[in-house]
Amino acid sequence: MSEGVVSGAAYKAGELERERFTRLNFRHNFLIMLADSISFQLATSLMSQVTILPLFVREITDSTLAVGLITAIASLGTLLPAIFVAGYIEQKAIQKWYLFIVALIERFPILALSILTPLLGRSNPDLLLWVFFGAWTMHNLAMGLNMPSYFNLFSKVIPPNRRGITWGLGGTIGGLLAILGSSLSGVLLERYGFPDAFALIFFIAFVILFVGILGFPFTRELPSEDVTRHRSILEYLRRAPKLLLEDREFGLFVGAQAIYTLAFMASAFYTAYAIDRFGASPQQVALFTTILMGSNTVANLLYGTLADRRGNKIVLQVAMSSGVIAPLIAAMAPSIEWFYIVFALNGLMIVGSNMGSSNMPLEFAPPGQVPTYSSINMAITAPLRSLVPILGGVIAGYGYVIIFVIAMMAALLALLVTSMLVRDPRFTRSTKL
Incomplete structure (x- = not known):
């Protein structure tokens, strides 16, 4: 060994x-x-x-x-x-x-x-x-x-x-x-x-x-005991929608993640809005970056501890809550100083979302099906994540506040679905190592 x-x-x-x-x-x-x-x-x-x-x-x-x-x-x-x-x-x-x-x-x-x-x-x-x-x-x-x-x-x-x-x-x-x-x-x-x-x-x-x-x-890895039989790619793709319907809570989790991609639209425009609305200086923009990186660093350790003790669902809930509050503050901010809070919350949102959305499919998956569950989640959210920045660029022509409102509503809806309809698989399913 x-x-x-x-x-x-x-x-x-x-x-x-x-x-x-x-x-x-x-x-x-x-x-x-x-x-x-x-x-x-x-x-x-x-x-x-x-x-x-x-x-x-x-x-x-x-x-x-x-x-x-x-x-x-x-x-x-x-x-x-x-x-x-x-x-x-x-x-x-x-x-x-x-x-x-x-x-x-x-x-x-x-x-x-x-x-x-x-x-x-x-x-x-x-x-x-x-x-x-x-x-x-x-x-x-x-x-x-x-x-x-x-x-x-x-x-x-x-x-x-x-x-x-x-x-x-x-x-x-x-x-x-x-x-x-x-x-x-x-x-x-x-x-x-x-x-x-x-x-x-x-x-x-x-x-x-x-x-x-x-x-x-x-x-040091033990061979898997539950290796699946060979499936063609076409057979595998046909199986994915069926799995989402059969495993209802995982399907709701993926649906919430799909909605939640719209919340990331705001992240790309906080700096531009601060410059246009409040005349943010290069030094203030640099401070935004420092706050964001500092928030990311602290959030990783805090979320990691929270996920191990309380599960990944609560990590997502905290991240989604940050995704609701950050664009709300940005839309209503009376001065540029409020954007320091916005960027701190944005860091909490990004880190928690990445950690929770990556780890939860591993616990939803039955033994031997981790690649399927994680891949379905990624495949559904990937096109949306690619389109969201483009959509945000189009909407920005009509005003940044519209972007912030859409992001806030998406994060709120995803939070409600996750909180009310999705149970943490850590505590409801038998997870084999």
Whole structure:
């Protein structure tokens, strides 16, 4: 066991033996998952799709459509492919090798960007733009193909009452390091400019991402006993709507998540509204960012502890409540100082939503069906998350307050559905480790 090798006899271990194995190896597996979480957050802060990647694209083109594609590709690429591979992943008794190999594939487009950016940045920037979007698409598609396997392995090796702190501690440490990562990107951009600074950013991000997954092959994982039979993709897709109807509470949970995507519309426009309405200075905008990152860092640890002790439903309820209050304050704010509260609440909303919506499907799922449940949730919310920023951009022409009202009502409706119709599966279903 010390080398992570599992004998054939262990395959027939009973539920109690599997629980014992998981708990005995929790610390080892926890550190592997934590390293991946921290490295991912640090790397993504270096090449932030909110700041750094839009700046990279704007160095090449003035097209706002090109800038908008960054987020759209990330949302669709990471969330939509999962539904097509979930059935295949459910057939695999061991997850770690698939996860590791696809994670390697996921990282190499970033390495390619680090090599090609200085070569094409000066000689053929138009071609570099195509290369960037090709690499960005491959990176996110590979991530999407890996999501069901990651959640399946995570649910196997991390006990339900330790998943919150695993996410939370990773988010807290990653958030603190992300501040350093953002600062490093700024220093590189100031010193080297385009294209060399971006080449360095991509290379450093690749190294961090690569190191973060080196622990996956050493994960101590028992083979799954409840491996499903082979299903065609068409059969699998036909099964998804039926599952949502048969598992009523999971269907209501996914429905609430779909409604809740509209609440994220407001997040993209708080800064723009503060500038237009109150003349926010660059220093005040920088303070908004600091408050948001600070809120994210604290929220990760608090939500992680709360999720382990009280379940993930209450985490979602707190996050959704923040999603109701933040746009309400923004719409009624008499001065810019109120936006400090708005950004603090926005951080609570984002972190709690990500943690709760990722963890709850793992507990809704019967043994062996974690990839199916997590993939259905991602596949339904992915297109909506991609369309919401575009919809917000259209509505913004009629006034930011309309966006805030829509976001507030969506968060309120999602909160009511979740609170009144969805029970926490941690306490209503038997969760096998």
